[in-house]
Amino acid sequence: MAQVISGKEIAKQLKSELAEQVAVFIQNNASVPRLAAVLVGEDPASDVYVRNKRKACEAVGMESDLHRLPAETTQDELLTLVAKLNKDDAVHGILIQLPLPPQIDSDRVLRAVNPAKDVDAFHPENVGLLVQGQPRFLPCTPHGVLQMLKRSGIETEGQHAVVLGRSHIVGRPLSIMLSQPPYNATVTLCHSRTKDLAEVTKQADILIAAIGKPKFVTADMVKPGAAVIDVGTNRTDEGLVGDADYAAVSEVAGAISPVPGGVGPMTITMLLFNTLEAARGLET
Numbered sequence: 001m002a003q004v005i006s007g008k009e010i011a012k013q014l015k016s017e018l019a020e021q022v023a024v025f026i027q028n029n030a031s032v033p034r035l036a037a038v039l040v041g042e043d044p045a046s047d048v049y050v051r052n053k054r055k056a057c058e059a060v061g062m063e064s065d066l067h068r069l070p071a072e073t074t075q076d077e078l079l080t081l082v083a084k085l086n087k088d089d090a091v092h093g094i095l096i097q098l099p100l101p102p103q104i105d106s107d108r109v110l111r112a113v114n115p116a117k118d119v120d121a122f123h124p125e126n127v128g129l130l131v132q133g134q135p136r137f138l139p140c141t142p143h144g145v146l147q148m149l150k151r152s153g154i155e156t157e158g159q160h161a162v163v164l165g166r167s168h169i170v171g172r173p174l175s176i177m178l179s180q181p182p183y184n185a186t187v188t189l190c191h192s193r194t195k196d197l198a199e200v201t202k203q204a205d206i207l208i209a210a211i212g213k214p215k216f217v218t219a220d221m222v223k224p225g226a227a228v229i230d231v232g233t234n235r236t237d238e239g240l241v242g243d244a245d246y247a248a249v250s251e252v253a254g255a256i257s258p259v260p261g262g263v264g265p266m267t268i269t270m271l272l273f274n275t276l277e278a279a280r281g282l283e284t
């Protein structure tokens with residue numbers, strides 16, 4: 001049976017390290033790191049994420065505000081709020097929960113966030129810095145995945161990492177980071193147009209699933225002994241399910257992360273790290 005990579009446990013360790021760093025920051029700066037999250041419209045999945053973020057902020061000694069706007073919010077109204085948060089010296093990190101409703105141009109809004117407060121690392125300036133190997137903030141979900149590999153003793157250097165999904169939130173930045181030092185993996189990025197997908201995934205020493213299709217990765221797609229990290233969080237009749245068929249894949253894989261209790265808690269922890277980083281950059 002596969003080693004279980006518990007994001008929840010790793011996140012717990014990281015949060016206790018973070019709490020110490022937050023306490024030191026507060027001592028030295030007489031200011032508490034503060035995250036402002038913006039949620040437009042109703043979405044049960046986002047509610048869970050936002051609730052978990054608030055709890056995690058409290059647990060490490062940081063402040064958080066939730067700005068909840070109605071689904072019919074206009075682009076101008078949202079841009080006005082972003083401008084206000086950009087100017088507010090008490091706010092160190094800004095997170096615009098995605099997806100945004102269709103009347104809003106997401107790219108336009110993400111470009112409006114002060115890059116120094118862009119704790120998701122979605123602003124083009126921060127994406128550019130990451131691609132050039134000089135990141136200001138590491139994107140939360142990819143950073144969480146890489147920490148899970150590192151803290152589970154899974155070697156990435158020279159290994160073949162196959163990433164399923166090319167979204168700007170997960171797959172694309174993760175594929176870039178895996179290819180760079182210190183990770184130094186050989187990376188293949190797959191998406192909906194990839195031919196003979198199972199033939200590609202079977203070559204993976206490290207397989208990352210981030211497509212949003214419940215139980216899509218089956219045992220026959222996995223090389224025996226491979227490490228499988230499941231980013232998917234799909235709400236189904238059976239509850240929250242990953243992109244991998246956990247029961248079957250764990251019979252083949254050498255290591256696998258569960259859902260829930262895998263990447264999700266790591267994403268939130270990395271967001272808190274970025275908020276502390278942002279506060280350090282803005283307060284000194």
Ligand SMILES: NC(=O)C1=CN([C@@H]2O[C@H](COP(=O)(O)OP(=O)(O)OC[C@H]3O[C@@H](n4cnc5c(N)ncnc54)[C@H](OP(=O)(O)O)[C@@H]3O)[C@@H](O)[C@H]2O)C=CC1
Pocket residue numbers: 141164165166167168169170171190191192193194197210211212213231232233234263264265267
């Ligand atoms: N745990 C966490 O912290 C997080 C979890 N998630 C979860 O991860 C999953 C992915 O999210 P996100 O990256 O935003 O997804 P998107 O929907 O933005 O992108 C999905 C990607 O998967 C590809 N894809 C879809 N179907 C297939 C297929 N049959 N074969 C190969 N590739 C396919 C798409 O290809 P194409 O580009 O060609 O359309 C696309 O690149 C979701 O379940 C989401 O809830 C997301 C963020 C954080």
Ligand SMILES: Nc1nc(=O)c2c([nH]1)NC[C@@H]1CN(c3ccc(C(=O)N[C@@H](CCC(=O)O)C(=O)O)cc3)C=[N+]21
Pocket residue numbers: 048049052095096097098099120140141233240259260261262263264265267268
């Ligand atoms: N600007 C922005 N940044 C994001 O990082 C972002 C976003 N928008 N939009 C939505 C996705 C999704 N996402 C998750 C984070 C944590 C869990 C999480 O904590 N999951 C728990 C439990 C979830 C549950 O019980 O439902 C777990 O997997 O164990 C899930 C999903 C971040 N995202």
Ligand SMILES: [Mg+2]
Pocket residue numbers: 120139140141267271
């Ligand atoms: Mg994130």
